[in-house]
Amino acid sequence: MPSSILYVFISSLASSSPILEINPLLRNFQPIIQPILKQLNPNSSISYLYEDSYIFHFHNDANYTFLCITDSLFSKGAALGFLYDLEERFFKWINDKEFESRKSHFEEIIRAQMEYFSITPDKISVLKDKIEKAKEIMSDNIEKVIEKGEKIEILVKKTENICTDAVSLSNKTIKMRRALYWQNFKIIIQIIICVILFMGFPVLLASRGLSFSIFN
Numbered sequence: 001m002p003s004s005i006l007y008v009f010i011s012s013l014a015s016s017s018p019i020l021e022i023n024p025l026l027r028n029f030q031p032i033i034q035p036i037l038k039q040l041n042p043n044s045s046i047s048y049l050y051e052d053s054y055i056f057h058f059h060n061d062a063n064y065t066f067l068c069i070t071d072s073l074f075s076k077g078a079a080l081g082f083l084y085d086l087e088e089r090f091f092k093w094i095n096d097k098e099f100e101s102r103k104s105h106f107e108e109i110i111r112a113q114m115e116y117f118s119i120t121p122d123k124i125s126v127l128k129d130k131i132e133k134a135k136e137i138m139s140d141n142i143e144k145v146i147e148k149g150e151k152i153e154i155l156v157k158k159t160e161n162i163c164t165d166a167v168s169l170s171n172k173t174i175k176m177r178r179a180l181y182w183q184n185f186k187i188i189i190q191i192i193i194c195v196i197l198f199m200g201f202p203v204l205l206a207s208r209g210l211s212f213s214i215f216n
Helices: 030-039 076-094 103-117 121-215
Strands: 005-012 015-022 045-050 054-061 064-071
Touching: 005 076, 005 103, 015 103, 030 054, 045 076, 054 076, 064 076, 076 103
Parallel strands: none
Antiparallel strands: 005 015, 005 064, 045 054, 054 064
């Protein structure tokens, strides 16, 4: 049988009557509880083993006593954790103006918490393993994303370099074309001038010789 929380009890220091009692076993624990309540020190926590089968866990704070009974195999730390949770939920409930009308709802919540804190160590270990595996998977995914991000960054840089080289090559090509154009233009002008000179020189000589014969 798995270890679990078997009984819950809340009372005030002003009265030993329970404000809340949850007793799934339907066993009368009051003859055992009442003598212990009288001996409790204010603002203290203590546990008692009873008949080698049950442990009575008491938590006394702010003029209220919180008790849970567990089997002897139940973790003391888990029992105290339950009592601290019980205390916090109790003060939220007791400070509600309509706390009396909501008592049944409060009891349902505490029953659910009894089951929650009664998870066996084996189940807790399984949950821890699942959490650790989930962490490992998340860590691997994050590393893969970072790795992909680095590869993408490298690819972007390479692409930028290629684009820069392409622009530079394009500019050089344009400049070269312009230089070749002006060089060809100069050669053509020079050829035209040479042709003009070559064709015009005999005409110039002839015209001068003609003018000399007329003058004579």
